[in-house]
Amino acid sequence: MLTDLSLAEALDGLDRRTFSAVELTRAHLDAVEQLNPRLNAFITVTADRALDQARAADDARAGGTAGPLAGAPVAIKDLFCTEGVRTTAASRILANFVPPYESTVTAQLRRDGAVCLGKTNLDEFAMGSSNMTSAFGPVLNPWTRRDDPSALLVPGGSSGGSAAAVAARLALGATGTDTGGSIRQPAAFCGITGLKPTYGRCSRWGVVAFASSLDQAGPMARTVEDCARLLGSMAGYDPKDSTSVDRAVPDYRAACRRSPKGLRIGIPAEYRLPGMSAEIEAIWQQGIAWLRDAGCTIVDVSLPHTKYGLATYYIVAPAECSSNLARYDGIRFGERVEADALDQLYERSRAAGFGTEVKRRILIGTYVLSAGYYDAYYLRAQKVRSLILRDFTDAFAHVDALLTPTAPSAAFAQGEKMTDPVTMYLNDVFTVPASMAGIPGISVPAGLDRDGLPLGLQLLGRPFDEEGLFALGTALEQAAAFSYRPSIRAGAAS
Template sequence: MTEITELGVAAIRDGVVSGAFSAREVAEAFNANVAAASQLNAFIVTTPEKALEAADKVDADRAAGKPLGKMAGVPIGMKDLFASKGVQTTAASHILEGFKPEYESTVSQKLWDAGAGMLGKLNLDQFAMGSSNETSYFGNVISPWRRNDGGNAALAPGGSSGGSSAAVAARLCPAATGTDTGGSIRQPAAFTGISGIKPTYGRCSRWGIVAFASSLDQAGPMARDVTDCAIMLESMAGFDPKDSTSLDMPVPEWSKALDANLKGKKVGIPREYRMDGTDEEILKSWDDGIAWLKDAGAEVVDVSLPHTKYALPTYYIVAPAEASSNLARYDGVRYGLRELPDGANLQDMYAATRAAGFGDEVKRRILIGTYVLSAGFYDAYYTQAQKVRTLIARDFEKAWAQCDVILAPTTPTAAFPLGDKVDDPLAMYLNDVFSVPASLAGLPAMSVPAAINADGLPLGLQIIGKAFDEQGVLNAGLAIEQRARFSAKPEKWW
């Protein structure tokens, strides 16, 4: 029999339901993998007892003949941005170290209700701000992948959901939650050879997720393949009255409607995405993807997204502005870290707490956000950025008159060594050049693994869809998955 930790969401759930193995056996196998992989630093907190507790409930329900949920017996990793009742939730920041919420986030509660169990809280870039998982207070996450040239340089697992991507790729969990503000599900998925989907803005509740940029943040699943992402997304999505931006729409059964036959569909290829500096092997994989979708029956058409070049600067005005507002609540008064120098007044305490509690990247974005929201610059920066955001969304609207989905690279390069870009924020921000436009427009977008490059590292392709058309995105992703036949996994060294 295939080793349990090599199985994905669907195979584990079906095996538990059929009685091929127990949910406890699954939890024990993944708990052991998590315990043996501390070198990757993918988890901030491990909760083996939570995984076993959920597994025992599933086994008891099965024995009693009770119906089992869509994620029955599947232990997952939870990005440490989701509030977990009674379990430390930090957003990878010192300012929240030791904070144990008295409530559960809506998304995580939905997953537990569906039968999933929690292996632990996954590491991430601090407050989800980063593209390489190097800004966490709890240390860098290290990708399980290595270049095949004999060098053993530690590689970035992507960010901000780097703990999630590393854990799924290394078989520490069959799936994990991620959040995507400007590409934080798709970019790490591409770097580590897994699949991940950011659904339409509002599909998954933001209630109980530590906020970065409220008009952009969206939760989504990260898993080994498209089917597993569809199953997990069904359990995560749904209306939540506690989130004013939540979509009051039924949740489709995406997994049952999966269909890789794209006959009658049109796939748009945005000419503006052929950018200088994009790796040649990425462009080659993009051409392969075009051929695969044609083979699946789709018609390929050229489309134009003329405001693409403004997406990155727009994002790095809007997101920091919202972050500076959201992070104002961390003041040392109500919860989390409190620094109180001798003789300090209230303002001194605020300053000392934030200076000690926030990392450099978080401080940089707060400063940018506060600057663009200030009285003298609000209209010149923030108002203009919001106008450009509207134009970017309008570009996509015009493109949908010509096509059903858009195919593009997920990232401009493969995974890079840790430390390579940490001193150059602009080089780091350019990692998000292909992922940010869909986030600004609130559209569903997915990364699926497409190829292995000459260095032995995975490359991803991105599918962007119309609002609410996760099915179209998943179907195109499945068509690529079936033709790419990507089966590579990192060789164990940890």
């Protein structure tokens, strides 16, 4: 099955002319056609464009001008602007928005020959951890519980459509974005690998903004090496993003072959939460044993401000969101609800265009930035963010990387954890601190829980040490030998 190949295997097959990019793309488009009505992983499928790009990739190979990803079908989170292709951010307010420009990250994937299958579903404006907030309906996790296969599970979020598409073999890889865990948590829930690069590693230009000091694009795929290949194309300096860092892109593929022997791995005591599930603890201990067997030295470390990460995040991210989303005013782009007066037009357009979670965050953000409350909330959060960053800086003086669980549970059912917003926010307890500190993190599938659902382990690295994460991630991947597949996938009888 062409859809069962890894990205690396598929590129190898294209190199050897075992199959063509058109055949490979058609196989994935067929899988999308068959399974997307169930999974709802894609908001927009661009089949004709994909086949045109595949034909161009075959021509480029024949002419000896093929880029490193020539002919590889990938999915793009519908938060990346794509020229001439509707980009919705899973919001009603952008339901008909067709960007006249291409994001830098997707332009670089195109430059290297990747074939874009379409735009994947997400939580509205990337605000959520379950994909339940999408205006285009929830995404179904292709994994099911062993003893309760009829329960509909969430793929995590916000990059849930990308994670589900990759896990169900509708795409060889996908782009995601991560603001507080939006690549790593859905990767863990769907049994795939996802990497959030260092802040500044990938350009944010053309990515619909949520919280600009945290947002970062990254790859999602079924192997660590596939993520390395995708990041090699996505990363790099972009003068159009003032926070993009002018630093050479290393050979990430080579980093996957680097030995992890002798690396010092920190185990942060504060990530052992009271009441944490025994299965999460067990997979963490297993990961520690695997890295020790791979020749790493395990070191206990302390990140004392971990418990304040989420509360800090839920001040900083809504504050930035309330400012960023002010642009949706019904005037220049997006949906408009007509009114006689301008203020009324703004209020009605925004009331009709935004969903419940987005409105909540805009209101929280507006409040914490408002006169009289700014110091008590926003300024205090900025100071705590300093302390969180200092925790990591201090730890990285003694260790090369940190190992933690990715999420406090496996995938939950649609409708669970919806009773109050804070319960949903707790999903990101292990991923948010690294986002606040801007450091890179990778989630690697490590095993299954007793329901047969995937669990992920997270590695966190020093700023710009994605290479270290690829080396360690490969070590975890080899030790875990995670070869389980979701029950809903291309080629599986349904």
